[in-house]
Amino acid sequence: MKQFISTVFLLFKKDLLIDYRRKDLFFSLLFFSLLVIFIFDYILGGSSSVLLSIVPALFWIAVMLGATLGISRALSLEIQNGAFYGVLLTPVSRESIFLAKVISMVVLMTFMELILILAMVILFDFWFFNIFYFLGGILLTTVGLATVGVFIAYISGNTTVAEVMMPLLFFPIILPLIVGGVEIMDFALWGGDVVAMYKWLGFVFVFDMLFITVCSFSFGLIVRE
Amino acid sequence: MTNLSKGYGFSKALSEVNFDIHWGESLAVLGPNGSGKTTLIKMLAMLVKEDAGEIIISGNDSKLSKFEIWNKIGVVLHQDLLYSHMTVEENLRFFARMFNLKNVDSRVRELAKLLDLRQKLSDKVGILSHGYRRRVSIARSIVHDPPIFLMDEPESGLDNISQELLEGIIDQKIKKDGAVLATTHIIDRVPIWASKIIFLNTGKIVKKENINGASALDIKKSYADLFED
Numbered sequence: 529m530k531q532f533i534s535t536v537f538l539l540f541k542k543d544l545l546i547d548y549r550r551k552d553l554f555f556s557l558l559f560f561s562l563l564v565i566f567i568f569d570y571i572l573g574g575s576s577s578v579l580l581s582i583v584p585a586l587f588w589i590a591v592m593l594g595a596t597l598g599i600s601r602a603l604s605l606e607i608q609n610g611a612f613y614g615v616l617l618t619p620v621s622r623e624s625i626f627l628a629k630v631i632s633m634v635v636l637m638t639f640m641e642l643i644l645i646l647a648m649v650i651l652f653d654f655w656f657f658n659i660f661y662f663l664g665g666i667l668l669t670t671v672g673l674a675t676v677g678v679f680i681a682y683i684s685g686n687t688t689v690a691e692v693m694m695p696l697l698f699f700p701i702i703l704p705l706i707v708g709g710v711e712i713m714d715f716a717l718w719g720g721d722v723v724a725m726y727k728w729l730g731f732v733f734v735f736d737m738l739f740i741t742v743c744s745f746s747f748g749l750i751v752r753e
Numbered sequence: 754m755t756n757l758s759k760g761y762g763f764s765k766a767l768s769e770v771n772f773d774i775h776w777g778e779s780l781a782v783l784g785p786n787g788s789g790k791t792t793l794i795k796m797l798a799m800l801v802k803e804d805a806g807e808i809i810i811s812g813n814d815s816k817l818s819k820f821e822i823w824n825k826i827g828v829v830l831h832q833d834l835l836y837s838h839m840t841v842e843e844n845l846r847f848f849a850r851m852f853n854l855k856n857v858d859s860r861v862r863e864l865a866k867l868l869d870l871r872q873k874l875s876d877k878v879g880i881l882s883h884g885y886r887r888r889v890s891i892a893r894s895i896v897h898d899p900p901i902f903l904m905d906e907p908e909s910g911l912d913n914i915s916q917e918l919l920e921g922i923i924d925q926k927i928k929k930d931g932a933v934l935a936t937t938h939i940i941d942r943v944p945i946w947a948s949k950i951i952f953l954n955t956g957k958i959v960k961k962e963n964i965n966g967a968s969a970l971d972i973k974k975s976y977a978d979l980f981e982d
Contacts, residue, residue, distance in 0.1 A: 549838045610832025617828050618851035619820040752802045
């Protein structure tokens, strides 16, 4: 177990170093998500009442589209230059390789989401009913997004139609997760039925656990041609 | 390896390939493009799953003892298998830690000396010339000092000095009773490092021979007889 954790940490540290040096990935993810927000703002003509009612949905749509772009780009570069095969040739469990990649994507995406929500607060002029539910909600939903995203990006990365394959497989699977994320954020922003919110929190948590388990153990099968 | 086969869709990349390689031997795999050389190396490295057949490396079955095998093989592929945003030293340190080496510092220094990379340790891999990247890739593959060396056209892009460095490493490996298997297109150099040859065509072994003092000219003649009209 100690060996497993130290391998995950080593791989995560490597990813963090590369993400820090390759700033293009983070900024393309951030600017793409911000662009989605600005487009909606423009289309709806700055109508604050309409915009405020759809802030949670808007936030998660922007994150979902940004994640599709970011995750597939991050992994396709690693597969194309072969560095990924270098890691596969080392005697470490495939689960540790997968989990490290998920953790590094969660860190990258959470950082991006915090900047995105800050931009939305400034643009749409609102504040949170409960910021802790908001933080908990985005963390749990992001874990699910990153888990499914990394798994599907590896599957589609080995095909010739990776750009099309990624959203086609990714969106239908994460749809229930996004609904959960929107419901939790709706409560965190405007308040409401706390019991219903806890049910959604539980649902997102179960989704995360289920996909982390299934994807980790299946990862070894999909990375071998 | 016994009766090893692999297909991609309807095309057969390897078909019932059988051969043994013993400690202290170095095997050159020759064949035209598309003959299955890269698939063979990737299967031995367990990056590609076999459809049928058996691979036993140093007494370990590839289906049961993957970790033991990865600890015993060093693999060089067409791609460099390096992180271009990390420096040479960071790459070597990272892979050394992935193999759980204890003496990372001294091993990195040793490899830098062996492959003449001391001046390049703090350079990012992405800015190195192709030849230097190949050297770093070779250093990465032997970071854990494996007894078995699997290489897919390792000489591609290497200048004469780098090629001699590589042949020196192969020579050391053989002297230490290791084993080397490499695909190559440069037949002139084969007699210098190889002790056996197999010729591969459309996924099948068409000829096996021992070097036994054969010259590059003899090997070229065998190659021409087999593959050229």
